[in-house]
Amino acid sequence: xxxxxxxxxxxxxxxxxxxxxxxxxxxxxxxxxxxxxxxxxxxxxxxxxxxxxxxxxxxxxxxxxxxxxxxxxxxxxxxxxxxxxxxxxxxxxxxxxxxxxxxxxxxxxxxxxxxxxxxxxxxxxxxxxxxxxxxxxxxxxxxxxxxxxxxxxxxxxxxxxxxxxxxxxxxxxxxxxxxxxxxxxxxxxxxxxxxxxxxxxxxxxxxxxxxxxxxxxxxxxxxxxxxxxxxxxxxxxxxxxxxxxxxxxxxxxxxxxxxxxxxxxxxxxxxxxxxxxxxxxxxxxxxxxxxxxxxxxxxxxxxxxxxxxxxxxxxxxxxxxxxxxxxxxxxxxxxxxxxxxxxxxxxxxxxxxxxxxxxxxxxxxxxxxxxxxxxxxxxxxxxxxxxxxxxxxxxxxxxxxxxxxxxxxxxxxxxxxxxxxxxxxxxxxxxxxxxxxxxxxxxxxxxxxxxxxxxxxxxxxxxxxxxxxxxxxxxxxxxxxxxxxxxxxxxxxxxxxxxxxxxxxxxxxxxxxxxxxxxxxxxxxxxxxxxxxxxxxxxxxxxxxxxxxxxxxxxxxxxxxxxxxxxxxxxxxxxxxxxxxxxxxxxxxxxxxxxxxxxxxxxxxxxxxxxxxxxxxxxxxxxxxxxxxxxxxxxxxxxxxxxxxxxxxxxxxxxxxxxxxxxxxxxxxxxxxxxxxxxxxxxxxxxxxxxxxxxxxxxxxxxxxxxxxxxxxxxxxxxxxxxxxxxxxxxxxxxxxx
Ligand code: GLC
Numbered sequence: 001x002x003x004x005x006x007x008x009x010x011x012x013x014x015x016x017x018x019x020x021x022x023x024x025x026x027x028x029x030x031x032x033x034x035x036x037x038x039x040x041x042x043x044x045x046x047x048x049x050x051x052x053x054x055x056x057x058x059x060x061x062x063x064x065x066x067x068x069x070x071x072x073x074x075x076x077x078x079x080x081x082x083x084x085x086x087x088x089x090x091x092x093x094x095x096x097x098x099x100x101x102x103x104x105x106x107x108x109x110x111x112x113x114x115x116x117x118x119x120x121x122x123x124x125x126x127x128x129x130x131x132x133x134x135x136x137x138x139x140x141x142x143x144x145x146x147x148x149x150x151x152x153x154x155x156x157x158x159x160x161x162x163x164x165x166x167x168x169x170x171x172x173x174x175x176x177x178x179x180x181x182x183x184x185x186x187x188x189x190x191x192x193x194x195x196x197x198x199x200x201x202x203x204x205x206x207x208x209x210x211x212x213x214x215x216x217x218x219x220x221x222x223x224x225x226x227x228x229x230x231x232x233x234x235x236x237x238x239x240x241x242x243x244x245x246x247x248x249x250x251x252x253x254x255x256x257x258x259x260x261x262x263x264x265x266x267x268x269x270x271x272x273x274x275x276x277x278x279x280x281x282x283x284x285x286x287x288x289x290x291x292x293x294x295x296x297x298x299x300x301x302x303x304x305x306x307x308x309x310x311x312x313x314x315x316x317x318x319x320x321x322x323x324x325x326x327x328x329x330x331x332x333x334x335x336x337x338x339x340x341x342x343x344x345x346x347x348x349x350x351x352x353x354x355x356x357x358x359x360x361x362x363x364x365x366x367x368x369x370x371x372x373x374x375x376x377x378x379x380x381x382x383x384x385x386x387x388x389x390x391x392x393x394x395x396x397x398x399x400x401x402x403x404x405x406x407x408x409x410x411x412x413x414x415x416x417x418x419x420x421x422x423x424x425x426x427x428x429x430x431x432x433x434x435x436x437x438x439x440x441x442x443x444x445x446x447x448x449x450x451x452x453x454x455x456x457x458x459x460x461x462x463x464x465x466x467x468x469x470x471x472x473x474x475x476x477x478x479x480x481x482x483x484x485x486x487x488x489x490x491x492x493x494x495x496x497x498x499x500x501x502x503x504x505x506x507x508x509x510x511x512x513x514x515x516x517x518x519x520x521x522x523x524x525x526x527x528x529x530x531x532x533x534x535x536x537x538x539x540x541x542x543x544x545x546x547x548x549x550x551x552x553x554x555x556x557x558x559x560x561x562x563x564x565x566x567x568x569x570x571x572x573x574x575x576x577x578x579x580x581x582x583x584x585x586x587x588x589x590x591x592x593x594x595x596x597x598x599x600x601x602x603x604x605x606x607x608x609x610x611x612x613x614x615x616x617x618x619x620x621x622x623x624x625x626x627x628x629x630x631x632x633x634x635x636x637x638x639x640x641x642x643x644x645x646x647x648x649x650x651x652x653x654x655x656x657x658x659x660x661x662x663x664x665x666x667x668x669x670x671x672x673x674x675x676x677x678x679x680x681x682x683x684x685x686x687x688x689x690x691x692x693x694x695x696x697x698x699x700x701x702x703x704x705x706x707x708x709x710x711x712x713x714x715x716x717x718x719x720x721x722x723x724x725x726x727x728x729x730x731x732x733x734x735x736x737x738x
Pocket of ligand 1: 038039058059088132185264265491
């Protein structure tokens, strides 16, 4: 539709119709029992009339279903305006990819883009127009359940992965077949919740907000993301959804975002329990004045905007501004010409979990695994001798390996380790795979977030254990498949202890006594405390929640067809109580030396102030050597970048891929500066003995920060660049910024 026609439509709409466009309702309220439940429902008492006026619908999908619903609702709309269908497609629609934190671990933006492209194709064929993804929240505290949905603790990695995901969803034109509009969330700084508690207060200086939390959202806006979602949290005592400074001054005026701003689920009405609105009428007033265009799953807008206009507290033009953005999005999606866009049941059935998509998921999974320890154990050799490998633990046969923000129609289609090993042994007769559950997930009853109740059965304990020990005794090597249940991660899943459940640790201790050749695979959506697991294992690998190709990808990596491509996207503390322990913190006036021998220094008296596994760390199946860093000069200035080069050599006997990382450090500043900050990474694959020069450009812009007067600029002085395999590398070179 032409802009002129769209303007005519807007002008012809009644106020009721316009306000209806600003309401988003869950598909559950249109008689669809399969719709996802991603928030509360009981409070939502919309009338049929209100539901029919809604301008967009979330949490429902399926080509035939949405075509019928679109037809039915358009008929009821006075101007037959089409719905937008929005869904949380976080790590895949039916072809489920590794959870976002695992994708962050891959340090592979290109892979993330490909995964997002596939997710978009499948989602679009299923009738979806918008995905509530990527989550670009900086995640520094592993206690927060939603670190699973982010790309980790570093702003640069977060930005790179988020940009690629937006690009993968949106392509060149969201109207084109197979593309979705993306919605970056949760604006802003949702990951900064106090003590990792979900929905809790975020208190962060404007300087840290701008230097660390905002860049990834800004990167998505610069990548032309079509929607932004508000966050549940307060930001420095003002809830984001009512935060005019954040939404008008920063998002609209500074970041130049002119797309649709949608609230999170019920977040407008939640301004009342936040204590910033006396009632939903005041909540609506605050949110409209903050520029929130769509009220997701709350009736604050539809029941109050009209009277607020009558009372002169809101203007018709404010409503027109929001509705205009919504109509423009529908128009950009091509919905006025084709309200069904790509919805096509046959195409949906053909695409979902097709061989090509599964192969990508399999590659993405192995590329995300982080090998944390390997005492001459992996890869297992399946070539020249018969061997029995025992797979023991509650994850050995589990299909729940796809994360808590994915909803495959049939979870049994998520390849388990057992199924992956069946595939592997069907073509590798030297290997016999044995299986034993070993233990229950927990040693107590546990209510899973999705409402299921896990009931612990004490009578099963000894039976499972003795079977597991017998299996372990009869095996050459044992693969322990342990971790946190996927419903212990994601929204509303903060934990006070980032641990493998004790019931499973007991199993690990007992099995390692009867067979020391232990390889431990850890399923999790966050860093966990792994010091003991590491001591009891010859090899230790984070597999996160790998998605629909879990079993095949694990077989690929265990037996060397693939190498583990991941690096730590978050620091792994020794103890949860060290959180947050992100690498790029400030020195303090009393830095410690990583021991407990000093007095009066930063840190603890009962734990060395270091991480078990640092950001960027991960082993490969070969070894890499780095030359010293060489610079093509020793002065950096605006417009005159430096080039920093290392020669990386594969000094092992297997082909391998190294994730070369480049960090910068501003030695001094008018405000303290991080001990170092990631500003570049490159994955390089080398044959045994092969070397390659890897260069990174260092620019003056990289050193800009909010100085003592909050001016965003770099400062002259001594600087340092580090290039190496993780954030602790001391392979560096000095130069001056002039
Ligand atoms: C949830 C989440 C948000 C999601 C939305 C719609 O509460 O916070 O990430 O996109 O509701 O399901």
